[in-house]
Amino acid sequence: MQQEVVLAMLAKEPSHGYELRARLGRALGPVAEGISEGQMYVTLTRLEKGGYVARVDAPAERSDRKVYCLTPAGQERVTEWMSDVTWPRPDLTEFHMKLIAAAQSALADPVSIIDAQRRDLLRRLREIGRAVMEEQKDSDAALLLEGIVLRLQADLRWLQACEMAWTKRRTQQ
Amino acid sequence: MNTSPRVAINGSPTVLVHAKGLRKEYGSGEGLVRALDTVDLDVNRGEAVAVMGPSGCGKSTLLHLIGGLDRPSAGQLSVAGQRVDQLSERALAHLRRDEIGFVFQAFHLMDELTAQENVELPALLAGCTPSEARARATALLEEVDLADRSRHLPSMLSGGQRQCVAIARALANDPEIVLADEPTGNLDSASAFDVLRLLEALHAKGLTLVIVTHDERIATTADRLISMRDGAFVDETWLTGGSRGRLDTFADWERLT
Numbered sequence: 001m002q003q004e005v006v007l008a009m010l011a012k013e014p015s016h017g018y019e020l021r022a023r024l025g026r027a028l029g030p031v032a033e034g035i036s037e038g039q040m041y042v043t044l045t046r047l048e049k050g051g052y053v054a055r056v057d058a059p060a061e062r063s064d065r066k067v068y069c070l071t072p073a074g075q076e077r078v079t080e081w082m083s084d085v086t087w088p089r090p091d092l093t094e095f096h097m098k099l100i101a102a103a104q105s106a107l108a109d110p111v112s113i114i115d116a117q118r119r120d121l122l123r124r125l126r127e128i129g130r131a132v133m134e135e136q137k138d139s140d141a142a143l144l145l146e147g148i149v150l151r152l153q154a155d156l157r158w159l160q161a162c163e164m165a166w167t168k169r170r171t172q173q
Numbered sequence: 174m175n176t177s178p179r180v181a182i183n184g185s186p187t188v189l190v191h192a193k194g195l196r197k198e199y200g201s202g203e204g205l206v207r208a209l210d211t212v213d214l215d216v217n218r219g220e221a222v223a224v225m226g227p228s229g230c231g232k233s234t235l236l237h238l239i240g241g242l243d244r245p246s247a248g249q250l251s252v253a254g255q256r257v258d259q260l261s262e263r264a265l266a267h268l269r270r271d272e273i274g275f276v277f278q279a280f281h282l283m284d285e286l287t288a289q290e291n292v293e294l295p296a297l298l299a300g301c302t303p304s305e306a307r308a309r310a311t312a313l314l315e316e317v318d319l320a321d322r323s324r325h326l327p328s329m330l331s332g333g334q335r336q337c338v339a340i341a342r343a344l345a346n347d348p349e350i351v352l353a354d355e356p357t358g359n360l361d362s363a364s365a366f367d368v369l370r371l372l373e374a375l376h377a378k379g380l381t382l383v384i385v386t387h388d389e390r391i392a393t394t395a396d397r398l399i400s401m402r403d404g405a406f407v408d409e410t411w412l413t414g415g416s417r418g419r420l421d422t423f424a425d426w427e428r429l430t
Binding site for chain 2: 123125133149153
């Protein structure tokens with residue numbers, strides 16, 4: 001689990017792993033599936049060792065739950081992370097090379113590779129589309145899912161361009 | 174309404190649309206354009222099929238042939254047990270009216286009629302009594318969640334609401350199949366979403382749907398997606414049954430970064 005995400009959630013107020021997991025669930029909706037409370041504690045422990053978070057004395061009646069807060073170093077790391085402009089890049093190079101290598105080596109038909117890839121993306125889009133329908137219209141998770149949908153649509157559009165180009169090359173041979 | 178006997182197609186009562194070697198050409202000689210080039214298609218009762226492809230690929234031509242708005246140049250075509258390619262004009266008009274509902278990109282509502290009157294019209298044309306038509310339209314407008322807009326003229330409705338009225342109208346004669354040509358093409362994404370929800374709900378209740386669209390998001394709500402190019406099918410993707418699409422979870426999403 002990405003440490004910065006956990007740190008950023010602690011920026012609001014000191015909290016324990018259970019509450020952080022619940023907040024992550026609200027923010028990510030179905031995308032948060034597979035993240036356990038246990039993973040949250042593993043990340044918190046690592047952050048504690050790194051000096052980014054510290055344990056707060058829990059109220060006596062909740063002594064079973066470890067409450068964490070940001071340290072100044074953690075605070076600084078969150079601020080840096082917020083202003084960072086690194087953007088996730090979908091790696092199109094690998095797929096592009098797959099097509100070129102397939103054509104050059106005659107190991108596979110590029111158009112069949114594109115078709116198989118498109119089917120996979122279409123099925124993913126369907127799943128996400130369904131997840132969007134189940135979300136509350138203006139929820140945080142709906143906004144995230146919208147982004148995933150748009151991204152998949154862009155990928156599908158590129159695949160269409162690939163298909164047209166490779167079909168043309170095939171007929172020219 | 175339609176009283177001709179229902180014939181099972183290919184011995185299977187579940188096949189609602191059956192096309193074999195379907196072809197449509199326009200013009201002749203040098204100017205011959207083959208809009209649809211020898212297409213085979215079966216649509217099962219209760220199935221939702223999406224057809225995608227670049228403009229001019231023949232997807233609307235296919236829809237118009239299935240809907241009996243146009244005649245094939247060659248091939249067989251059965252819809253709801255009737256051979257569309259052999260029907261008389263009169264019989265074809267009855268088939269369109271009784272068994273097929275159309276939804277168009279530009280809504281095609283009658284501007285001077287209220288939402289309620291627009292939905293009543295097909296039932297009245299099919300010979301229902303005014304009170305039957307009214308009851309049916311009221312129920313349909315309720316189904317599309319526009320009961321409170323029944324007295325509004327189309328000009329007083331939003332694009333999404335107009336399309337929902339058009340969908341209610343398409344259902345007026347309880348058709349076997351609804352054909353939708355770019356149903357969200359004129360809508361912003363929020364209205365498109367409402368129309369999408371409605372079509373999904375109707376499909377879940379068992380309505381058979383053929384949707385022509387260039388929006389992958391709409392297309393992937395169908396059970397099956399057909400990709401067309403130059404008048405032919407180039408790919409078919411089954412979206413239900415078999416392997417389910419995987420939803421990228423946070424872990425996958427993180428891997429991309």
